Amino acid sequence: DTAVSQTPKYLVTQMGNDKSIKCEQNLGHDTMYWYKQDSKKFLKIMFSYNNKELIINETVPNRFSPKSPDKAHLNLHINSLELGDSAVYFCASSHLGRGQGRYEQYFGPGTRLTVT
Amino acid sequence: AQKITQTQPGMFVQEKEAVTLDCTYDTSDPSYGLFWYKQPSSGEMIFLIYQGSYDQQNATEGRYSLNFQKARKSANLVISASQLGDSAMYFCAMREGGTGRRALTFGSGTRLQVQP
Numbered sequence: 001d002t003a004v005s006q007t008p009k010y011l012v013t014q015m016g017n018d019k020s021i022k023c024e025q026n027l028g029h030d031t032m033y034w035y036k037q038d039s040k041k042f043l044k045i046m047f048s049y050n051n052k053e054l055i056i057n058e059t060v061p062n063r064f065s066p067k068s069p070d071k072a073h074l075n076l077h078i079n080s081l082e083l084g085d086s087a088v089y090f091c092a093s094s095h096l097g098r099g100q101g102r103y104e105q106y107f108g109p110g111t112r113l114t115v116t
Numbered sequence: 117a118q119k120i121t122q123t124q125p126g127m128f129v130q131e132k133e134a135v136t137l138d139c140t141y142d143t144s145d146p147s148y149g150l151f152w153y154k155q156p157s158s159g160e161m162i163f164l165i166y167q168g169s170y171d172q173q174n175a176t177e178g179r180y181s182l183n184f185q186k187a188r189k190s191a192n193l194v195i196s197a198s199q200l201g202d203s204a205m206y207f208c209a210m211r212e213g214g215t216g217r218r219a220l221t222f223g224s225g226t227r228l229q230v231q232p
Contacts (some may be wrong), residue, residue: 031218041205045219056219096218105220107161
């Protein structure tokens with residue numbers, strides 16, 4: 001049983017195209033995230049949704065638009081793709097929790113986006 | 117300012133020996149959690165261990181333990197009896213509980229190679 005799934009796993013596309021990545025979790029979590037891992041393996045938060053409400057929106061070009069139709073799904077749409085968008089995009093989920101509680105995040109397998 | 121610092125880009129260890137991966141952090145939030153994740157060459161992110169800022173004892177999970185020194189703001193991961201399958205990237209991450217921000221801030225990672 002896959003806990004956090006992402007589709008597609010690989011995405012190769014040309015500059016200027018629009019693409020979407022889908023994420024689903026079956027863990028009953030109320031919070032979902034998009035992280036970007038660059039070519040140097042650095043991971044950085046992009047967006048987070050709690051119960052379909054956007055709670056984190058980092059400094060990301062507005063070509064990136066997340067959408068959460070329900071708390072089990074979080075999609076990422078990217079318009080006008082650029083070479084610099086090439087990266088691995090990870091979806092994750094957790095309980096929102098409070099304070100310093102554990103609430104570990106479970107990650108999807110990642111989507112490797114290559115823009116040519 | 118960097119919130120999570122991993123000063124070892126790469127580490128080598130002999131099979132069956134113990135290894136310590138360093139992590140220091142910076143926060144003014146008294147309520148925070150520290151996490152370690154493993155990323156093998158296959159790319160997935162695997163949660164290993166968690167330490168809360170108010171936890172009195174160091175966390176342990178099987179062969180993984182966390183050497184938490186709060187005054188020094190360090191949270192080093194100790195892997196005992198290394199196995200070939202431990203070869204991977206290891207990321208230290210922090211979640212600051214007081215801000216309401218639930219995303220993880222990651223360090224730059226340490227690549228561990230276990231030698232037979």
